[in-house]
Amino acid sequence: MANIKETVVKKDCPLDRGALRYIVPAVIMAIGAGFLIYGIFDGEINAVFSKAIALCRECVGIG
Amino acid sequence: METKANSKPKKTIMQVRKAVERKRLLIQAAFSILTNSYIVGFLKGTIYTGSLKQICVPGMNCYSCPGALGACPIGALQAVFNQGKYEKGWFDAKSSTFVAPPMYYFAFYVVGFLMLVGALCGRLVCGFLCPFGLIQDLIYKIPVPKKMKIRTFPGDKPLRYLKYFFLVVFVIILPLFYEANPFFCKYICPSGMLIGGIPLMTFGSLFGNIGQGTGTGITSWAEAGNLTILKLAIMTFLLVLSIFIYRPFCKYVCPLGAIYSFFNRISLYRYSVDEAKCTHCGACKHACRMGVDITKTPNSLECIRCGDCKAACPQHAICAGFGKKKANGANANADKVA
Ligand code: SF4
Ligand code: SF4
Ligand code: SF4
Numbered sequence: 001m002a003n004i005k006e007t008v009v010k011k012d013c014p015l016d017r018g019a020l021r022y023i024v025p026a027v028i029m030a031i032g033a034g035f036l037i038y039g040i041f042d043g044e045i046n047a048v049f050s051k052a053i054a055l056c057r058e059c060v061g062i063g
Numbered sequence: 064m065e066t067k068a069n070s071k072p073k074k075t076i077m078q079v080r081k082a083v084e085r086k087r088l089l090i091q092a093a094f095s096i097l098t099n100s101y102i103v104g105f106l107k108g109t110i111y112t113g114s115l116k117q118i119c120v121p122g123m124n125c126y127s128c129p130g131a132l133g134a135c136p137i138g139a140l141q142a143v144f145n146q147g148k149y150e151k152g153w154f155d156a157k158s159s160t161f162v163a164p165p166m167y168y169f170a171f172y173v174v175g176f177l178m179l180v181g182a183l184c185g186r187l188v189c190g191f192l193c194p195f196g197l198i199q200d201l202i203y204k205i206p207v208p209k210k211m212k213i214r215t216f217p218g219d220k221p222l223r224y225l226k227y228f229f230l231v232v233f234v235i236i237l238p239l240f241y242e243a244n245p246f247f248c249k250y251i252c253p254s255g256m257l258i259g260g261i262p263l264m265t266f267g268s269l270f271g272n273i274g275q276g277t278g279t280g281i282t283s284w285a286e287a288g289n290l291t292i293l294k295l296a297i298m299t300f301l302l303v304l305s306i307f308i309y310r311p312f313c314k315y316v317c318p319l320g321a322i323y324s325f326f327n328r329i330s331l332y333r334y335s336v337d338e339a340k341c342t343h344c345g346a347c348k349h350a351c352r353m354g355v356d357i358t359k360t361p362n363s364l365e366c367i368r369c370g371d372c373k374a375a376c377p378q379h380a381i382c383a384g385f386g387k388k389k390a391n392g393a394n395a396n397a398d399k400v401a
Contacts, residue, residue, distance in 0.1 A: 021333070022331070022386070024182075024329045025182040025183065025329055025330055025331040026182075026331075028178055028181075028182035028326075028329065029178065029179050029182045029183060029331075031175075031178060032174075032175045032176070032177070032178025032179035032181075032182060033175065033179055034175065035171040035172070035174055035175025035178065036171070036172055036175030036176055036179065037175070038171045038172075038175070039170070039171035039172025039173070039175055040172060042171060042172075044143055044167060044170060044171055044172040044173075045117050045172050047142055047143045047146045047166075047167070048117060048119070048134050048139040048142055048143060048172060048173065049114075049116055049117040049134075050142075051126070051134075051138065051139070051142035051145075052116040052117070052126040052133075052134040052138070052139070052142075053110070053111075053112040053116050055110055055127055055263070055281050055282065056125075056126065056127045056138065056245070056248060056255070056259070057282075058244065058245050058248045058249035058255075059125050059126070059127040059138065059245070059248045059249075059252065059255030059256075059259050059260070060127050060255055060256065060259045060260035060263055060264065060282060061255070061256050061260045061287070061290050061291040061293075061294035061295070062260070062264075062282060062286045062287065062288065062290065062291060063249055063290065
């Protein structure tokens with residue numbers, strides 16, 4: 001087997017290929033951000049907050 | 064010459080693997096401490112009630128932990144599904160209960176958060192940012208004879224689907240349509256028991272219960288019942304199992320890991336194997352404690368992006384990252400460490 005330094009192929013990582021690799025997560029993140037903002041203004045965030053600040057009896061096993 | 068070339072990379076790779084593991088542990092610990100740094104909670108046996116609690120944290124971090132600064136996304140999802148439209152409710156004479164239809168059929172805020180995090184990095188959260196993942200990692204370090212560390216067993220693969228069952232039934236269907244109860248938190252989740260229930264109940268028992276003015280614990284072991292026993296049993300079973308099997312909760316139970324797993328294939332952070340360099344030696348598969356063969360499925364649902372395979376590859380054939388990167392970039396350190 002050759003020395004590891006010589007085995008390094010000077011080539012871009014196959015991760016790089018294709019614009020879709022960036023477009024798909026970007027679109028999902030944009031939709032996610034939209035949902036998140038909608039949830040904040042719709043008041044859903046209050047449901048999360050009120051549950052998170054009162055001790056959740058089910059979580060701790062007494063509910 | 065040949066021998067020298069063979070022995071050097073071997074030593075190097077072990078060192079790199081150790082360094083990668085140490086670095087990951089440090090990041091896990093730092094993030095877990097950061098998101099659970101409400102020290103007053105630990106000192107007074109209470110929980111944080113400030114405005115940061117509206118924000119979800121990426122990992123399985125119970126909001127009933129005295130130190131928790133944020134909200135657990137799985138708890139939050141169930142809390143939203145549990146919200147009822149009381150003004151449109153009715154009294155059910157049969158069960159003598161008031162029934163309110165769900166207010167939210169879709170949890171925009173929590174799902175939006177999970178989409179954002181998932182599309183950004185998928186299960187990288189599991190590898191680096193989840194406190195319950197860290198706890199299992201630490202327990203797995205408990206030394207037992209090598210033979211007792213179980214890499215796989217008959218039924219391992221089908222059992223991995225169990226987490227999707229918990230997600231669909233316990234986190235979505237039951238809390239949304241059956242009754243206003245966070246079913247996964249109540250009947251399964253060991254995280255709530257371990258970092259919420261045990262510290263709070265113990266504090267309450269030692270220094271006093273809820274009574275105003277005592278300023279101490281908000282619950283105590285006096286309140287323990289059958290549910291406590293069930294949850295303690297599940298927690299103990301999973302924690303003991305973690306000594307022998309790497310991350311059993313993540314592999315078989317966690318609904319949050321199940322959600323992030325769907326993003327592994329499309330997230331910005333991705334793994335990939337350079338076929339031109341890979342000699343199919345199997346070092347990466349051997350290094351993976353989640354049972355993934357990265358050369359076959361670089362973006363497997365089970366991959367927690369821990370980086371062990373990447374550090375173990377003698378050919379530097381595995382690359383990971385958010386974007387453009389030379390394949391030999393990160394692993395170039397392998398040569399420097401030696
Ligand atoms: S599978 Fe669940 S518990 Fe495990 S690391 Fe991922 S989010 Fe945390
Ligand atoms: S360790 Fe590297 S060379 Fe060996 S099989 Fe895995 S990717 Fe291929
Ligand atoms: S495939 Fe690699 S990164 Fe994924 S879990 Fe296994 S060792 Fe970790």
